[in-house]
Amino acid sequence: MEVKINQVVLHLLDPGASEPVLSDRAMDMDADLYEYYTATLERAFASDEVKNCRFLPDSAFAAEMAQNQDFIDLSRRIAGVIFEQMLQYQAIPAGDLAVVDFTADGVPFYGVLKLNYRPGYTHHTELMGNGRFSSMVPQRTLLPGTPKADEAALIDRANGTVRLIEKKFTLDDRKDFYLSTRVFGCTEALQEKAKLKAVCETAVAAVKEAYPEPEALDDVPPFDGGTETAVELLVRNQAVDNQISVEDVRERIRENFPLAAPRFEEALAETGVQENDRVTVTPARIKKLESRSFKTESGIEIRIPAELCSSDDAVEFIHSATGGLSLLIKDVLV
Structure with a gap:
């Protein structure tokens, strides 16, 4: 992905003050800041916490964005609405709001990046007479050092879709979202990681129901967790450019586990995952699907690549008469 930043406006939103500190011009961007915001945007695009949303017909923000071509003024209005929520609900953390005009x-996109403050310390040096001493001073408004926004909205100005990263906070005595419902006015959707979990868990449950005995499957070894290994590996193998096509998964289920296909498609529809969805998956999460972990009662943990779990040449799972399970690892190099 090629990200090109046109301008960034930074507003300070600290409910400890009586009003926000709103900028009336864009930031001066040096190479380090440009790299920081570029990395923040790229990370937001790739996050599996993203929810793919659309503006509701009565979205005040969508109407404002369509009418207001003054980017600076629009950014100030966004900051003002978010600050009002922060004043009303103290659970929403203070932070700086970077509004980005980029492609x-x-x-063309607008990016709304909320960089929540972190408490920390900095050093402080004083001169007293002929002496000097240094100490540490607490700071409560430090910005994140890594390029990651705690909350974010990536607004596609071409088609009106919104990639949203939001968190639940206590609003009116219950945990709820405020960005989608009270700021942007867009549909609520599943997070990408929730979609992936729904696809994997639904597929595993459908296959287990259709094939209660693992021995009935040629590519699943007869050991506890074998079905999960086979199905999760099948799902992971559909990943292309950090995305998994739900339709591709459905096709593979039909090919590999035909008896489970009807139940899988029925149960998947109940989760809210759409047939034409493409689930964004981070490289780290894909890597987690690449292996299976086994742990003994004494605390010994062994991690095995998922592909090898179904290979008798690499490992063998042995069931005892008492119901226990032993693991034989072959061709160990010492």
């Missing part, structure tokens, strides 16, 4: 692969 991603040539498509």
Whole structure:
């Protein structure tokens, strides 16, 4: 993905003050800041915490964005609405709001990045007479050092879709979202990691129901967790460019586990995952699907690549008469 930043406006939103500190011009961007915000945007695009949303017909923000071509003024209005929520609900953390005008692969976007404050310390040096001493001073408004926004909205100005990263906070005595419902006015959707979990868990449950005995499957070894290994590996293998096509998974289920396909498709529809969805998956999460972990009662943990779990040449799972399970690892190099 090629990200090109046109301008960034930074607003300070600290409910400890009576009003926000709103900028009336864009930031001066040096190479380090440009790299920081570029990395923050790229990380937001790739996050599996993203929810793919659309503006509701009565979205006040969508109407404002369509009418207001003054980017600086629009950014101030966004900051003002978020600050009002922060004043009303103290659970929403203070932070700086960076509103970014940028393109991603040539498509125009607005990025709304909330950088929540972190408490920390900095050093402080004083001169007393002929002496000097240094100490540590607490700071409560430090910005994140890593390029990651705690909350974010990536608004595709070409088609009106919103990639949203939001968190639940206590609002009116219950945990709820505020960005989708009270700021942007867009549909609520599953997070990408929740979609992946739904696809994997639904597929595993459908296959287990259709094939209660693992021995009935040629590519699943007869050991506890074998079905999970086979199905999760099947799902992972559909990943291309950090995305998994739900339709591809459905096709593979039909090919590999035909008896489970009807139940899988029925149960998947109940989760809210759509047939034409493409689930964004981070490289780290894909890597987690690449292996299976086994732990003994004494605390010994062994991690095995998922592909090898179904290979008798590499490992063998042996069931005892008492119901226990032993693991034989072959061709160990010492």
